[in-house]
């Protein structure tokens with residue numbers, strides 16, 4: 046209970062940093078760069094439960110910034126999106142998926158995403174990651190080359206998966222003991238990252254997911270590339286820019 050109140054307070058303080066964001070501030074019309082043969086596929090996996098509204102706005106802004114930034118570079122960028130809430134009865138919605146499309150299309154899609162519900166603190170993190178990775182049509186062959194796309198997964202969430210090892214109890218005791226009711230474990234996610242050769246990045250707004258971060262790091266090994274921390278100096282720093290700065294610098298570092 047104490048943890049729940051702490052998390053709620055944290056969320057409230059973060060929401061005060063909310064920003065008005067207008068898609069028209071960005072020039073996204075030319076985001077399809079199919080004339081280039083460097084494929085970069087970017088999957089966003091996004092917790093869509095109630096406390097996430099601030100970050101959904103930031104995610105939109107982040108995608109716009111990526112598109113703008115890479116416009117003058119010779120990359121063919123595509124984005125997919127998997128949002129998740131939780132298994133019933135905690136939520137009516139488990140996951141919602143949009144396959145690889147242009148930056149403009151994915152931002153349009155994000156405009157329809159409303160952060161809502163979720164019940165207890167843990168959410169269907171495993172389902173979001175699993176569905177996002179398995180449903181994305183990762184591009185396999187660049188024309189005339191034997192190369193796959195370069196693949197990035199950015200995971201944005203403020204709550205851990207089910208399972209008490211992640212630090213929070215679920216309403217359903219069995220979920221606390223056994224983990225997510227679908228049976229997907231972090232080892233399964235690691236195998237999927239490996240199978241599709243995807244670099245995983247965690248975008249971390251608070252400490253509720255510190256335990257998850259640590260367990261994912263140990264499990265994913267080299268596939269866990271970095272954590273983008275949004276909570277440090279939260280009051281002092283202009284948080285509106287933190288997410289896209291972190292995402293952009295990581296893509297630039299890792300795209301070859």
Ligand SMILES: [Zn+2]
Pocket residue numbers: 132169171172225226227228229
């Ligand atoms: Zn599940």
